[in-house]
Amino acid sequence: MQKENYGKKIFVMTHASDMDGIGSAALIRMRLNVPIENIFFLNYTVPKLEYASQQILKHAKEGITLFITDTGINSSHIMQYKKLFLELKRHGGKIFWIDHHHWEEDAIKEVASMCDIAIVGENKNMCAAEITAKILGFNDAFVNELLKITHTFDFHVMNLKDKRMKRIGDIYDACFTYYGHMPTEMYTSKLRRLVGVISSKKLYDSKWVEDADRFDRINKKRIKKLLDDLYFPGKNIVLGFATFVRTNDVSDAMMKKTGRDIAVYISTENGTGHMRSVKANTIPIAMRFGGGGHPHATGFQVNLKEYNNFKSKEDKEKFAKELGSAEGS
Ligand SMILES: [Mn+2]
Incomplete structure (x- = not known):
């Protein structure tokens, strides 16, 4: 044309x-x-x-x-x-x-x-x-x-x-x-x-690289903080909470630290849940929370209000319990 x-x-x-x-x-x-x-x-x-x-x-x-x-x-x-x-x-x-x-x-x-x-x-x-x-x-x-x-x-x-x-x-x-x-x-x-x-x-260009490096630093710092406050629902899940981080990085870090097969990370800023596994099929768990995806990479949405934005340990434990029962079912 x-x-x-x-x-x-x-x-x-x-x-x-x-x-x-x-x-x-x-x-x-x-x-x-x-x-x-x-x-x-x-x-x-x-x-x-x-x-x-x-x-x-x-x-x-x-x-x-x-x-x-x-x-x-x-x-x-x-x-x-x-x-x-x-x-x-x-x-x-x-x-x-x-x-x-x-x-x-x-x-x-x-x-x-x-x-x-x-x-x-x-x-x-x-x-x-x-x-x-x-x-x-x-x-x-x-x-x-x-x-x-x-x-x-x-x-x-x-x-x-x-x-x-x-x-x-x-x-x-x-x-x-x-x-x-x-x-x-x-x-x-x-x-x-x-x-x-x-x-x-x-x-x-150089500004692009600068932003990427800045994000990498934020990402690392937040993952480190998340690893200090982990939850262990069910037999095989490790759960953590953070303001947005890179899902693959945080999942790898959680699995590596704990040896568990399923890593779940909740983004506390918008309530998205991100699940990764090496062996397990995570689709049934994700579906229990109204989500879905591929067997080893699923996502779901959590209602932040229901958990007071995960500000307290009790609210995080409350969600961990529900996640554990979803794994067991
Ligand atoms: Mn495309």
Whole structure:
């Protein structure tokens, strides 16, 4: 497609939590000169979608083009997308959705059908950045390297001996975790900066590394504190509480310290529960708390009010008891 056909005023909503989303937005910004303040980030939660929609709708009257990249759709968010799209279309807006995740039938029928272009549904070979690069006709050394990185992390096909790739992955991962817990406006400006760095053809910059290092220090300190206050529900579970930390790091540390097979960490700031195991299938336990996931990596939501935000030892023990009985059942 000719550059002009994408429209004059372009906005992007992209997936916030990994390089595929950031890379996709950067490619669109590079090719179509999208101002950084026109880029917004989604994480499958309603508040982020609402924030982005509200900001973008301020410009609806100008007849804008909206790109949505690297994000699928929850059936429960269909109404919100439809509302946004109807308003954009009413003013002659265009919508392009580029994704590679699984889409439910109803989402395809109701939402993809409203888009001018929708390349959506599961794609096992290409990540969103690769599809975006193909559509926009990129073929240069920097973009090819970027795509190698987004593909590697998105499809979990990393060569563990590749030290450079591992270092890049750690830097990215630390910042996405760090920023993911910031208030929406700060989160948006931090992520926009990353899009800016990538679109200036750098894989990262010194500020990016600084933030990653800062998060690593916070992460380590909090894990250390968590390890001093562990709970042992059931036969095989170790449980700890912390303000957000990196789940894989904290789980490994808890298992290593105690020799138990199932590590559960509760984020006391938002009540999310994160469970990891080496051997056990944790899905039945997660389901008892209304959660789910993969056998060795599950999540669930705890009602913080019910436990007074886990401020006291008694409240932590109360939850430990329930977790123990869930394991036993
Ligand atoms: Mn992706």
